[in-house]
Amino acid sequence: MTNTATGATERTPVIPLPPTAARAATAIGAVATAASTFLAWTWTTDFPGDLTVTGYPGGLQVLTLVAALLALLYTVASYRIRGLRWLLPTGSDNAVALLAIGAFATTWYTLIAITTELGGIVNLEPGGYVAGAASLVLLLGALGLPLDRHTKEHTADRPALALALRISFAKRPLKAPKALSAGAEILIVIAAYAVALGVFTYGIDTSYAELFAGFLITTGFGVTALGQAGVLSRLSAIAAHQRPIAVAAAFAAAAAFPFTQSDDQYATIGVNILVFATVALGLNIVVGLAGLLDLGYVAFLGVGAYAAALVSGSASSRFHTIHFPFWAAALTGAAAAMVFGVLIGAPTLRLRGDYLAIVTLGFGEIFRIAVQNMDGTTGPNLTGGPNGIHDIPDLKMFGFDFGAAHDIGGITLGRFANYYLLMLLFTVIVVTVFSRASNSRIGRAWIAIREDETAALAMGINGFRLKLLAFALGAGLAGLAGTVQAHVTFTVVPEQYQFAGPVPPNSAFLLAAVVLGGMGTISGPLLGASLLYLIPAKFQFLQNYQLLGFGIALVLLMRFRPEGLIASRRQQLEYHDDIPTDSGPVATVTGKDVAGLTQAGA
Incomplete structure (x- = not known):
C-alpha cells in the first residue's frame, strides 16, 4: 500500500507458514501425488504410455512417481533423522522445493499433454484430477519451507511462496563430512556411476517424445536438487579422492551401455x-x-x-x-x-x-x-x-568384423x-x-x-x-x-x-x-x-x-x-561475485582477480 504522507510504497507484512506445517503439507502432497500414479489418468490408450490402468503406473506416471517419492524422501531427511543425514549435507530445504517443483511440473505437463493431444479436458479421468490437486499441495507446501535464496532484501519475515518467482536459490556451504573408509568411498563411486548409467539408459530408450520431455523435466529438477543438497559436491570430492577408481568406473559404465x-x-x-x-x-x-x-x-x-x-x-x-x-x-x-x-x-x-x-x-x-x-x-x-564417397566398407581389425553381430556373454x-x-x-x-x-x-x-x-x-x-x-x-x-x-x-x-x-x-x-x-x-x-x-x-x-x-x-x-x-571453479568465480567455499566463508573474487591469478600462474 502507499503511505499518503511520504508517497512511498510500503509492503504489507506476510505471516510465514510455520516450517512444521509446511513440511507436513509437503509430505502429505508427496504421498498423495505418488498414490495418484496408481489411478487411471485418462480413459483411452490413444495417449502413449497407457495411462488407463488402475493398479500400477505407466509411461509418464512412472516419472511422477519417482519425483514424488524423492520429494518425500528428502522431506523426511530434512528432519535430520539419523541414517538419512547423508542425503542433505548442506542441511538446506532447497532440495525439497526443487524436487516438489519437478514433481508438479512433470504431473501438469502430462495432464496438459493429455488434454491437448486428445482434444479437451474431458479426456481426463478422476485420477488425473487427483494427481493435479495432490501435486499442487506438494508444491505449495515445499515453497512454504524456509529456503535459502539469493536476495539483498531482508526475508526473515517473508515466506518462500511470496518470493518464489523472483529470487533464485542460493547454496549453503557444505558441512565437514565424516571420514569414510577407502572401501566405502569405492562403493559409493561405483554406485553413483551405476545410477548414472541407469538414468542415461532410460532416457535414451524413451520410445516417444512425450516421455522424453517428461524425463528431461524430472531429471533436470532432480539433478539440480542434488546439487542444492550438496550430494553432487560430496560425490565429486569422493571421486577426486578415489580418482583412479572413478575413472575406471566411468569407463566401465560407458562400456556397459551396449549390453543394456x-x-x-x-x-x-x-x-x-x-x-x-x-x-x-x-x-x-x-x-x-x-x-x-x-x-x-x-x-x-x-x-x-x-x-x-x-x-x-x-x-x-x-x-x-x-x-x-x-x-x-x-x-x-x-x-x-x-x-x-x-x-x-x-x-x-x-x-x-x-x-x-x-x-x-x-x-x-x-x-x-x-x-x-x-x-x-x-x-x-x-x-x-x-x-561424396559412399559404400565405405566396415572395419576389420585383428579378425574382428565391426559390421557383423557378435555374441558376448549371451x-x-x-x-x-x-x-x-x-x-x-x-x-x-x-x-x-x-x-x-x-x-x-x-x-x-x-x-x-x-x-x-x-x-x-x-x-x-x-x-x-x-x-x-x-x-x-x-x-x-x-x-x-x-x-x-x-x-x-x-x-x-x-x-x-x-x-x-x-x-x-x-x-x-x-x-x-x-x-x-x-x-x-x-x-x-x-x-x-x-x-x-x-x-x-x-x-x-x-x-x-x-x-x-x-x-x-x-x-x-x-x-x-x-x-x-x-562449470570449472575459475568460471564460477568469474561469473559470480559470491561463491561459498567448503569451509564456510564466502569468497569474493572478481573476473580481473581471476585473470591476474591465471596470468601469474602461466
Whole structure:
C-alpha cells in the first residue's frame, strides 16, 4: 500500500507458514501425488504410455512417481533423522522445493499433454484430477519451507511462496563430512556411476517424445536438487579422492551401455553422441582453453572423414586401389586435419575476436563448397562432388568384423554397438589428451591467453605459437573422430559439414555444446553434446524449429547460468561475485582477480 504522507510504497507484512506445517503439507502432497500414479489418468490408450490402468503406473506416471517419492524422501531427511543425514549435507530445504517443483511440473505437463493431444479436458479421468490437486499441495507446501535464496532484501519475515518467482536459490556451504573408509568411498563411486548409467539408459530408450520431455523435466529438477543438497559436491570430492577408481568406473559404465540394449536401435544414437561429444571436446581446447572463437570447426571433422574414406578401399574413392588398415587410416585422418589446422591457422591466428570468427566461418564454408566441386567436372576428381564417397566398407581389425553381430556373454552386439565401443576408446584418448594438455604448462598459458592476451604476451608467452598449437591439436582430435564417423555412416558427403544444419554435428551445434556444457571442462562438452544430439533425435516433430529452440535455450542459459551446466571453479568465480567455499566463508573474487591469478600462474 502507499503511505499518503511520504508517497512511498510500503509492503504489507506476510505471516510465514510455520516450517512444521509446511513440511507436513509437503509430505502429505508427496504421498498423495505418488498414490495418484496408481489411478487411471485418462480413459483411452490413444495417449502413449497407457495411462488407463488402475493398479500400477505407466509411461509418464512412472516419472511422477519417482519425483514424488524423492520429494518425500528428502522431506523426511530434512528432519535430520539419523541414517538419512547423508542425503542433505548442506542441511538446506532447497532440495525439497526443487524436487516438489519437478514433481508438479512433470504431473501438469502430462495432464496438459493429455488434454491437448486428445482434444479437451474431458479426456481426463478422476485420477488425473487427483494427481493435479495432490501435486499442487506438494508444491505449495515445499515453497512454504524456509529456503535459502539469493536476495539483498531482508526475508526473515517473508515466506518462500511470496518470493518464489523472483529470487533464485542460493547454496549453503557444505558441512565437514565424516571420514569414510577407502572401501566405502569405492562403493559409493561405483554406485553413483551405476545410477548414472541407469538414468542415461532410460532416457535414451524413451520410445516417444512425450516421455522424453517428461524425463528431461524430472531429471533436470532432480539433478539440480542434488546439487542444492550438496550430494553432487560430496560425490565429486569422493571421486577426486578415489580418482583412479572413478575413472575406471566411468569407463566401465560407458562400456556397459551396449549390453543394456536388446538391439541396435538406440546404440546408433549412442555412437553418434560419442562422435559429437569427442569433436566438441576437441573444440573445447580451441574455445574453452585458448579462447579462440572457431566457427568452422566442423570442417576438420570433414577433413578426417574424407581422408579416411579415400584410403578405405571404397569403390567410389579416387584411390580405390589403396586400402589402409584402420590404425593407418585413423592416423592419416588426424594428420590431414592437423595439417589443415596449421595451414589455416598460420595466416589467420594473428587476428582476434570477431575477425578471427569471421575468417574461420569462411574457412568452413570454403571447405564444404570445395569438396562439393571436386567431382571431375567443376574441379579435380577427388571427393566425388555432391555424391561424396559412399559404400565405405566396415572395419576389420585383428579378425574382428565391426559390421557383423557378435555374441558376448549371451548378449548380441550389433554393428552400431561395435562401433560404439570403438568410438568410446577414441573418446578416452581425446579425454586423456585434453586432461594432460589443460593441466600442463601449455594449458595454463592457453588460459592466460584466453583471459587477457596482451597481459600474457607481456609475461613472455609466445601467443601466436601457442594459439597455433591449440588450433592444430583441436583439428587433429576432430580428424580422429572423423575417421570413425566415415565408417559408421558408410558415406561422406558435403552436406554433413555445414555451419548450421538440421542434423548435428555442425559448427553451430558443436559450439553450443561447449558453451552449454561448460567451457574448459571435460564433462561439460560431453553432457552438452549428449543433450544437443538427443533432443533433436527424440523431438523429430520440432525439426524445423531446432535453431529457434536452441537460440532461446542459449539466451536463457547466458542469463541464468553463463558458466554452463558444469562449470570449472575459475568460471564460477568469474561469473559470480559470491561463491561459498567448503569451509564456510564466502569468497569474493572478481573476473580481473581471476585473470591476474591465471596470468601469474602461466
